[in-house]
Amino acid sequence: MRARAGGTAAEEAAAPWKASWRRPGRGTAKGLSSWTRGRVQLSWTRGRVLAATAVLTAILLAFHRTVPNSPGHLGSLLESFLPWSGLVIMVLLVLSLLRRSLLALAALVLPVAAWACLFGGLLLPEAEPGAHDLVVVQHNAGDENTDPAGTARSLADAEPDLIALEELVPAALPVYERTLAPRYPYRAVAGTVGLWSKHPLTDVDTVDIRPAEITEPWSRGLRAVVHVRHREIAVYVAHLPSVRIRSTGLASSWRDESAGLLGKVIADDELRTALLLGDFNSTLDDRGLTPLTSRMNVPRRGFAFSFPAAFPVARIDQVMARSATVGHLRTLPATGSDHLPVIARITLD
Structure with a gap:
């Protein structure tokens, strides 16, 4: 009896792995x-x-x-x-x-x-942590935060060199000062933004980034010089105006104007090295932040979505640097704020 070339149906069913991709109708459309x-x-x-x-x-x-x-x-x-x-x-x-x-x-x-x-x-995963000069934390503490002491302790436990905070309401400010003072003896506050440091601060000043249409008292920017191992670093903390998504599009004119004002101040800063930390109400891809991103180095590792804390969809809390490199950016555990803190290593050039 002559065996059939194709095998029996039972044999083919028993060995489905023998099936292969084939092109039907060779020579046809x-x-x-x-x-x-x-x-x-x-x-x-x-x-x-x-x-x-x-x-x-x-x-x-x-x-x-x-x-x-x-x-x-x-x-x-x-x-x-x-x-x-x-x-x-x-x-x-x-x-x-x-x-x-x-x-x-x-x-x-x-x-x-x-x-x-x-x-x-x-x-890409974070490279093996190497030598770095500073560790910084950026956090919008939230004006409705009911646990400022817990928030301060949580940030300090990460052991950064610098902590930048926004939305510091008058009732909560003394709590942050009292809680952070043992480990961060140097501080600078201007309006609703503040900076706490393990290193000495000098030349603290308010940075005016208020849009022209805002006439009421409004202070959301500061500059301080941080002294790290005989080196002076200009550190800026800023909270740019909020944006809104409306039926007509994105309402971001105030934010864009404020970013332009801040960019000019940083461009004119005489110190070679500068750090910028803050809540910019925008991602780094948004062209509204071009006055800043065109002048500063930005993180190249880590999405670190920081807002909203309950289900983060964007990173609007940023860390940038001039004459320095921002390492892998990541978020810290949630606090009483509607933002997540972000932390980064800074390597000076």
């Missing part, structure tokens, strides 16, 4: 447009809308600066949530698989590459 494995068929001809959406996503990622900011600061609004475009890519991937579209899957290479160029470095 169908064979040129699809690949199959069993009953699963991937096609080059379907999923054109998904492929076009993937290409559009890649263009927005690569050229987000070209999106006009008028009307409604649409460019800034897009940039504020730019890291979350990764979710769009994941949705497109799932839909492409469900649609069994080789065309859409191939097109997805473009937005994946664009996203990786923008944010891939932030996903």
Whole structure:
């Protein structure tokens, strides 16, 4: 009896792993447009809308600066949530698989590459901690924080050299001063922002970043010189105005104006090394912060989403440096604030 070349149906069922990808209809139009494995068929001809959406996503990622900011600061609004475009890519991937579209899957290479160029470095693990000069903590303490003493102890337990705080309401300020004083004997406060330090502070001054339309008393910026091992460092603490998402777009004019004022002050600072810590009510991708990000080094490791504390979706608490490197940025455990604290190592150039 002659054995059949293909084997029996029972034998084939018993060894499903022997099945392989094959191209049907060799020499036919169908064979040129699809690949199959069993009953699963991937096609080059379907999923054109998904492929076009993937290409559009890649263009927005690569050229987000070209999106006009008028009307409604649409460019800034897009940039504020730019890291979350990764979710769009994941949705497109799932839909492409469900649609069994080789065309859409191939097109997805473009937005994946664009996203990786923008944010891939932030996903890399922290390098082995090496030599650093300072550890800093930035935290919006929250004007409705019911446990300022607990917040102060939590920040001090991280053992940073500097602690920058915003939303220091009059009732809570004495609590922070009393709780932090044993480990942080030097402090500077201006309006609702403050700086606590293990190192001596001099030349403390208020920095005027108030937008022109705000006429009531408003003080949210300070500068102090920190003396670290015979080196002087200008340290700025700032709290930029809030932004609002409305039906007309992103209301960020005051924030942008305040960032411009702060950027000019830092540019004119005579000290070579400067640190900037604060709540900027924006992510670093937002073009509204260009007066600052164009002059300062920013973290290249760690997303460290800090707001809102209950479900963080963005990092609006920032640490920047000039003539220094900001190491891996990470968040600390939640306090009584609606923000999470962020901590970073600073290496001086």
